[in-house]
Amino acid sequence: MSKPDQGIRTDIGWSDASSITLFGRDFPAEILGRLNLGDMGFLELTGRIPTASESVMFNAMVVTLVEHGITPSALVARLTYLGAPESLQGAVAAGLNGLGTVFVGSIEGSAKMLNEAMPEARKDADFKGIARAVATSFQERRAIVPGIGHPFHKPIDPRTPRLFQIAAETGFDGPYLTLISAIAEEAGQLSGRTLPVNATGAIGALCCEMGFDWKICRGLGVMARAVGLVGHILEETRNPMAAKIWHSVEAEATAHFHKEHD
Amino acid sequence: MSKPDQGIRTDIGWSDASSITLFGRDFPAEILGRLNLGDMGFLELTGRIPTASESVMFNAMVVTLVEHGITPSALVARLTYLGAPESLQGAVAAGLNGLGTVFVGSIEGSAKMLNEAMPEARKDADFKGIARAVATSFQERRAIVPGIGHPFHKPIDPRTPRLFQIAAETGFDGPYLTLISAIAEEAGQLSGRTLPVNATGAIGALCCEMGFDWKICRGLGVMARAVGLVGHILEETRNPMAAKIWHSVEAEATAHFHKEHD
C-alpha cells in the first residue's frame, strides 16, 4: 500500500499462530496476570511496563476519573441504551462523545498551561514568579485558569490532598505539583477568592510529572470514563431512569404549547 | 420529576461539599490509591471491592481485551482522528462503535450459552452430557459455537492456557470452565476439527464464574478496548497511517473508473 520508506507501520504489537507480542513483551507470559488494567493504560501511553510507584500513581489518576455519578455523559449512555439496548458499545460510545473541552478538557488545559510555563521540569525554578506571570496572563485575558477552583467542592476538592499524598508516597511530588499549587495561590490572591487545585488540575500536573504529551491527557479521562459508563448502563438495566427523564422533560418542555391550546 | 415510589434514583454515589461517596465507600480514603483501574471496573459491575483473587482474575480478563493490534476498531479510531484531531474522545467513541456481535459479541455469546446450559453452577453436573447436547444443538442449527476455535491462533489460542492457569491460582477454575472445555471437545468431535477454547470463550466462562449477567459481558470488552484505542491514537500522532490508508484505498477502489477513461 505504500513505499518502504513511508510505510504503514505499527510498533504496538503482532502475533503469529502461537504467540502474541505487545510492546516487545510476550503477552501471555509477561503481561497477562501480571499487569492490571491501569498498568495496561500506562503501557499503551509509554511503551513501558510501569514501576511499582508508577503503577500506584497512574492507577490513582485514572481511578479518579472513572465515576462522577450522574453526569451528562452518564445520562447520555442511559438514554442511548433506552433506544438501542442491543448495542451496549453504542451507549458507551455516545457517552464518551461528551468528554470534550468543557469537562475533561481541564486536564489537558492544565497540563498545557504547566508545560508552556515550564517546558523543562526544574526543582529550583522561580515557582512564585512563574505562577504570578501565568495567573496574571489568564486574568488579563479574562480566562479561567484550568485545574483550580471547584463549583461545588469547597473549600477544597477532597480528591486533591489524597492525590498529592499518593504523589508524595510514590515520588511524583515534583516541580509541576509545586507549580500548580503556586498558580492556585497567585490566582486566588488576584481574584480575592480561595481557588485551590482541583482533581483535574492535580491530574494535569501529574501528567506533566510523568512526561505525557498534553495532547493525550484527555485520553486518561476517556479510558477511565468508559469503565464508569458500563456501570451506569448496568444500573440502568436494574433501576431505569432514562424513560422517566425523557417523559418528564418532554412534558415540561412542551407545557407552554399545551397551555396555549387549553 | 417522578413520584417517590417510582423515582429517579442512583445508588452509585453522591457527594457534598467535602466528601465523595461511591458504592458506599469514602472515595478519597477507601478507593483512591487502593484500587486499580480494573478493580474500579469490578466495583462498577458488582458494587463490591474485589478480593485479592477477584482482583487478579478480573484484571486478567479485561487486560486480555485491551489490545489486539491493528483491528477494525483501531483503524476506525485512527481514521476518525485524521478528520477531527481536536476530539480524541470522538475517535475513541467511533472505535468502540464496532465492538458489536461479530467481535466482542462472542464473549456474551459464550456466557449466554453456558448460562442457559447450566443456569446454576454445579460441580457434579454431567458436563459431557450437557456439552454434547449444546454442541449438537449448534450443529443442527448450523450455527457457530461461540468461544471456541480461532481463525489464526492454531492449534491453540496462547491466551487460553494462561487464563485457565490464573483461574486455577485464584480459585475461579469452576464448573463453567469445565463446561466450556467439554463443549469444545464435543464440538471438535462432531466437526472432525480441533476447536479449542479461545480467549473470548475463556472470558465468557469466567464471567459466568463471577456471576455476571451475560448482557453486561460485552461491557468488559468495551471498557478494555477504550484503553487500547487511546494507545492507537497516540501512535497515530507519532507515526500516522490513516491518510496513507485512505489514499491507497481510494486509488484502488476507483481504479476501474480511471481505467475506463484512459
Add this chain to the structure above:
Amino acid sequence: MSKPDQGIRTDIGWSDASSITLFGRDFPAEILGRLNLGDMGFLELTGRIPTASESVMFNAMVVTLVEHGITPSALVARLTYLGAPESLQGAVAAGLNGLGTVFVGSIEGSAKMLNEAMPEARKDADFKGIARAVATSFQERRAIVPGIGHPFHKPIDPRTPRLFQIAAETGFDGPYLTLISAIAEEAGQLSGRTLPVNATGAIGALCCEMGFDWKICRGLGVMARAVGLVGHILEETRNPMAAKIWHSVEAEATAHFHKEHD
C-alpha cells in the same frame, strides 16, 4: 491491496482534476441544483435518480422521520453538546447511536415482516389470509406486531392517512400497503383493541413497495434524524436545557443519600 478478482472497488463515484462523477452522472451538471437532499438519499439507495413520483414519495418518507420533538436522541445530542460544544458532529453522532431496535427498529421490523409474509408483491394475494397467519403467529409468540398501534396517537397516527394519500397520488399504494392494513385489522381483532397502522409501519410498507432491502430501512431513519438533531443543537445554543436537566436529575437521583445524612 488485493487481487483483481477480489479487489477493493466502489461503484459510487470518482473524480479527476476537472470532473466529479457520482452514480454514473456528472455531479455538477446533472445532480447539483437538480436533485434535493431526499433525492440524493434515493440515489444512494438505488443508484438511480428518482422519477417525480418517487421523489415525492421518498421525501415524504424521510421527512416523516426528521423531527419527533424531545426524544431520547434529541436529549442525547443536547447533553453531549454541553460537554463538547466544539464538536457538533460528535453531538449528532451520539444522538444517532440511540436509533436502535426500540425506536427506529420498527421500520425494519415491519418491512421484514411484510417481505417474509409476501416475498413477491402480488396484487391478487390472499391479503386477509396472509394477514391472519402473520397476526396469529405474533400472538402465539406473544410478540408485538411492528408498525401498528401507537402509545400516544389515538385513535390513529395522524401521519398515516397522509402517507397513504401521498402513496395513492404517486402510485405507491400497492400490495404491501394493503397487507399491512390487513395485518393491523387482524391483529386488532385478535387483541380486541384498535391497532391502526402507525407511521413507521406505513414507512416500512412503503420501503417494500420501493424494493428496499429491509436491512437498510433503518437507514432512512438515520439519515432523516441527523437533519433533526442539528435543529435541536441549534435550539440548545439559544435556549439551553441540558445543564438544567443534568442538575435536576442529579438532585433527584441522589436525594435519598442526602436525606440519610441529614
Add this chain to the structure above:
Amino acid sequence: MSKPDQGIRTDIGWSDASSITLFGRDFPAEILGRLNLGDMGFLELTGRIPTASESVMFNAMVVTLVEHGITPSALVARLTYLGAPESLQGAVAAGLNGLGTVFVGSIEGSAKMLNEAMPEARKDADFKGIARAVATSFQERRAIVPGIGHPFHKPIDPRTPRLFQIAAETGFDGPYLTLISAIAEEAGQLSGRTLPVNATGAIGALCCEMGFDWKICRGLGVMARAVGLVGHILEETRNPMAAKIWHSVEAEATAHFHKEHD
C-alpha cells in the same frame, strides 16, 4: 424540574393524540408531502418554510456535501459495520465523528472569516480592501485561508461555478460571494499561486448569505454526510471492502515484525 422563569422549553414542536405541530405548522397537512428533506433542514435551521429560491439554493448546498466517495468517514462507517452489522446507526454515527476541523471545518472556517471581515452584508463594501486585509492577516499568521484552493481539483473545483450559477439564479449571489472571490484573488496574488474558491468556501459564503450563524454551518455537512454514509453501508453489504482493508493494513503494518523473526 425548573422554575417557570428559567424553564426547560422547546419551541420546535409538540403533539397531542390527534395532531402534530412542528415550527408552528400542522405537520401532516402543511409539511408532509410538501417539503423535501433539504427543506426540512432549512426549517430546522430557520424555523421557516423556505421560499422556492431558498429551497433550490439550500438543497444544492447540502447535496454538495452528501457524497465524496471513499473518504475517511466512509471507511470508518464500513469498518464499523464489519464489527457491528446489527447497528447501522452506530456505523453512521462513527463515520460522522470524523467530520471535524480538518474536513468539514472549512465551511465554518470560511463562514466565520467572512462574517468577521464583514459583519453586516453591504453591497457597496470595499471588497478589494477587505479581502487584502484578510489575506494579509492569514499570511502573517502563516495560516491557511479556509475555503480556497484544492489539493486535487485544479485549476478549479468544478462544483464552485455551478454553485455560483445557482446562487445567481436564486438571488443569493450577494456580497459574501463577492467577498470570498476577492479574498481568493488576493490570497492567490500574495502566494503566487492560483487559489480559486472551493466548494466548502462557496458553501461557507452562501451560509453567510442565508444568515446562518457560523457555529451551526458544520451542521450542513453533518446532515448531508449522514445521507451519504447510508449509501456506503449499503454498498458494503453488497461488495464489501472493510475486511480486505483490515487484513491488508494489518499485514503491511506488522511486516517488519515478521521480517525480524524469519
